[in-house]
Amino acid sequence: MVGLSLGEKHFIKGGIDQNIRSDGRKRDYYRPIFVETGVIPQANGSARVRMGATEVIASVKAELGKPSALHPDKGKVAIFVDCSAVAEPTFEGRGGEELSAELSVALERCLLGGTSGTGAGIDLTSLIVAEGKICWDLYIDSLVISSDGNLLDALGASIKAALANTAIPKVNISAAASADEQPEVDISDEEFLQFDTSAVPVIITLTQVGRHYIVDATSEEESHMSSAVSISVNRKGHICGLTKRGGEGLDPSVVSDMISVAQHLSELLMSRLDSEISAAEAEIGDDEES
Amino acid sequence: MEFVNPEGLRLDGRRPMEMRQLRAEIGAVARADGSAVFEMGNTKVIAAVYGPREVQNKSQQSNDQALVRCEYTMANFSTGDRKRKPKGDRRSTEISLVIRQTMEACILTHLMPRSQIDIYVQVLQADGGTRSACINAATLALADAGIPMRDLVTSCSSGYLNSTPLLDLNYLEDSAGGPDVTVGFLPKLDRVTLLQMDAKLPVDIVENVMQLAIEGCKAIATYIREVLLENTKQLEYRRGL
Numbered sequence: 001m002v003g004l005s006l007g008e009k010h011f012i013k014g015g016i017d018q019n020i021r022s023d024g025r026k027r028d029y030y031r032p033i034f035v036e037t038g039v040i041p042q043a044n045g046s047a048r049v050r051m052g053a054t055e056v057i058a059s060v061k062a063e064l065g066k067p068s069a070l071h072p073d074k075g076k077v078a079i080f081v082d083c084s085a086v087a088e089p090t091f092e093g094r095g096g097e098e099l100s101a102e103l104s105v106a107l108e109r110c111l112l113g114g115t116s117g118t119g120a121g122i123d124l125t126s127l128i129v130a131e132g133k134i135c136w137d138l139y140i141d142s143l144v145i146s147s148d149g150n151l152l153d154a155l156g157a158s159i160k161a162a163l164a165n166t167a168i169p170k171v172n173i174s175a176a177a178s179a180d181e182q183p184e185v186d187i188s189d190e191e192f193l194q195f196d197t198s199a200v201p202v203i204i205t206l207t208q209v210g211r212h213y214i215v216d217a218t219s220e221e222e223s224h225m226s227s228a229v230s231i232s233v234n235r236k237g238h239i240c241g242l243t244k245r246g247g248e249g250l251d252p253s254v255v256s257d258m259i260s261v262a263q264h265l266s267e268l269l270m271s272r273l274d275s276e277i278s279a280a281e282a283e284i285g286d287d288e289e290s
Numbered sequence: 291m292e293f294v295n296p297e298g299l300r301l302d303g304r305r306p307m308e309m310r311q312l313r314a315e316i317g318a319v320a321r322a323d324g325s326a327v328f329e330m331g332n333t334k335v336i337a338a339v340y341g342p343r344e345v346q347n348k349s350q351q352s353n354d355q356a357l358v359r360c361e362y363t364m365a366n367f368s369t370g371d372r373k374r375k376p377k378g379d380r381r382s383t384e385i386s387l388v389i390r391q392t393m394e395a396c397i398l399t400h401l402m403p404r405s406q407i408d409i410y411v412q413v414l415q416a417d418g419g420t421r422s423a424c425i426n427a428a429t430l431a432l433a434d435a436g437i438p439m440r441d442l443v444t445s446c447s448s449g450y451l452n453s454t455p456l457l458d459l460n461y462l463e464d465s466a467g468g469p470d471v472t473v474g475f476l477p478k479l480d481r482v483t484l485l486q487m488d489a490k491l492p493v494d495i496v497e498n499v500m501q502l503a504i505e506g507c508k509a510i511a512t513y514i515r516e517v518l519l520e521n522t523k524q525l526e527y528r529r530g531l
Contacts, residue, residue: 040415041332043367053320057414059367085361085410086319086338092361092410093378141366145336145412146319 009224013210021214021221023052028265030216033157035276037165038284045166045195047280049158051216053148058140058158060166060195065137067128075127075135079107080142081155087147099151106152107142110203110232110241111159121201121232121240122163129171136168149219152230152243156203157269161277163200165284167192201234201241202269204262208250213258215265229258233266293451293463301462302331309446309458309506310419314426314517316434324435328427331460332417337427339435341407355399357406360390362424364413385421392445392474392484393428398438407437418461419447421472425484426510433518441476442514443483446506448473448499450491455499457506471499475507 004012012022019026031052040046043059067074081103083096090096111121127136140162142155169192207217207228214221222228227246234240239259244250250258294300304310310331319325322338329335345351362385366372393409409431411424422445429443449459451468464470469491474484482504491499 040367042370042415046367055319057365059365061367061372063372080366082366084363084365084412085408086325086336086412087321089340089408089410092408139366139372141372143365143367143412143414146321148321 004220004223012221012224016209016212016214016221019212023218025216027212027214028261030269030272031218033272033276035157035161035273035280037161037277037280044168045162045164047158047161047165047277049154049161050146051150051154051157052218053146054144054150054154055146056142056144056151056154056158058142058155058162060162061139061141062136062166062168063139064129064134064171067132067135071124072132073128074124075137077112077122077124077127077138077140079104079111079140079159081107081144082142083144083147087144091144103142103151103155106230106241106243107155107159107203109243110156110201110230113240121199121234123196123199126196127168130173134171134173138166147219149217149222150205153203153205153216153269156201156232157273160197160200160202160273161280163195164197164277165281166195168195169193199234201232202266202273203230203232203241204265204269205230206258206262208246208248208254213261229255229262231259231262231266233263233270235270237263237266239263291466293466293468294454294456300456302460306454306456307502307505309509310460312510312513314430314514316430316517316521322431322435324431324433324437326427326430326434328423328430330419330423330426330458332415333413333419333423333460334415335411335413335420335423335427337409337411337424337431339407339409339428339431339437341435342402342405342437343408345404345406351404351406354403356397356402356404358390358394358397358399358409359406360386360393360409360411360428362386362389362411362413364416364420368413368416385424388421388484388486389424389428392425392443393432395483396440396443396476397432398440401438407432416461418459418464421445421486422447422458425474426514430514430517434521441478442511443474443476444507444510444514445472445474445484446503446510447471448503448506450495450499455495455502457502469499471496471503473500473503473507475504475511477508477511 034050036048039048040059044062045060048057081100083091085092206213207225226248230243232241313329315327318327319338324339425445469489471487
């Protein structure tokens with residue numbers, strides 16, 4: 001990315017101070033969001049989300065596996081993020097590995113809860129097929145195609161949309177199986193269960209530039225942030241995860257303020273995403289009928 | 291297994307000389323200098339071009355021509371089974387090299403000395419013919435970036451199953467064990483720039499199968515030209531001309 005001159009930096013900071021950003025938005029406005037679901041036909045669920053110029057694709061693949069011995073009643077979910085060189089030339093080869101790892105871990109923290117699996121935004125118990133023996137492993141793969149700031153929010157939204165689009169096949173287990181035998185499974189090709197996404201949170205990233213914080217920063221604005229806090233909030237307004245990035249320290253009162261702002265914004269973002277996702281799903285329904 | 295049934299239809303209902311449906315979109319990646327999405331049936335590929343720009347690695351800089359670099363990656367979800375390692379495996383390295391050599395041959399590199407052109411191709415969905423789709427997408431992306439080229443490079447694959455030459459193989463036909471011929475073609479200059487084949491093929495059939503792929507390339511070139519023309523009209527319209 002081409003460096004910014006001192007004049008440009010002052011312009012951006014000054015604009016944010018006056019509540020008018022470079023593209024005319026106010027500090028708490030999101031860029032236009034477009035959602036398209038079902039973009040990867042061979043995956044169980046997929047979605048493509050565009051926030052301004054940032055574009056990401058998420059896909060969900062479900063495979064049968066064995067639950068871990070510590071949590072025999074829970075399925076497993078793994079989230080991987082891949083930053084494609086198409087988005088930034090610096091992501092070529094292994095250049096994007098660090099950012100990919102950081103985003104993957106932040107997403108897992110926001111969506112999957114603690115190590116024991118409690119408090120997860122995704123209900124892991126719904127993935128169990130035969131307790132202790134067979135469960136669904138969900139692999140959520142995200143690809144960043146175009147990067148113009150606010151990757152975490154876009155990735156969170158794309159995962160939510162992909163999960164809403166996910167259909168897990170019904171599994172019929174043969175009844176006659178002793179306690180230590182692997183039961184036979186018959187994966188149905190016809191019947192599918194829609195994944196329940198009512199508890200999946202959205203992620204709101206607040207970036208502090210100067211004395212104010214903005215939501216949905218472009219990469220220009222991100223390049224001189226002092227710190228950023230990403231908060232994931234679910235439908236009930238509960239906080240599901242928190243990540244702070246950036247070197248500068250934050251006053252604790254600022255953090256509390258940011259959290260309440262995020263909670264307020266999450267309602268708007270959640271309803272916007274819900275309407276976009278249902279519009280996208282309805283489009284698929286129309287295409288199938290016609 | 292029967293790849294061409296007695297009525298002459300293939301597994302997906304196509305005729306032997308029929309190509310899959312093509313779809314192209316220019317300018318998918320806003321930040322890139324040029325970008326394009328190219329679909330051939332279920333194979334979907336996105337290409338982005340960054341350049342000409344300053345050479346990052348001075349030791350590779352050339353004083354009389356531009357440096358062309360290419361990276362081919364497949365997304366985790368592009369194939370039926372999840373791929374664990376999207377980059378760096380041997381197949382990706384080979385295809386990166388193939389695409390680079392093909393595009394380098396047609397870019398007028400002597401017009402941009404001491405600079406670098408990066409072509410990044412990402413496979414979103416793989417259903418056979420990814421190599422060809424990538425070359426076609428790269429051509430569109432280079433044209434979108436305004437990089438001077440000798441001609442449009444188009445690519446298509448063909449094969450030979452059940453004693454019938456087939457055009458544009460999908461994944462099932464490709465993995466059937468029959469020959470897979472990939473041709474890269476410069477339509478205006480009428481020259482073959484890339485030719486690859488695997489498996490065995492009788493010598494008297496080779497010419498036939500290759501000619502079929504060349505015909506496919508010409509058809510793709512016509513489509514690409516249409517897409518570029520339409521794109522230019524849109525740009526004119528937006529500029530108010």
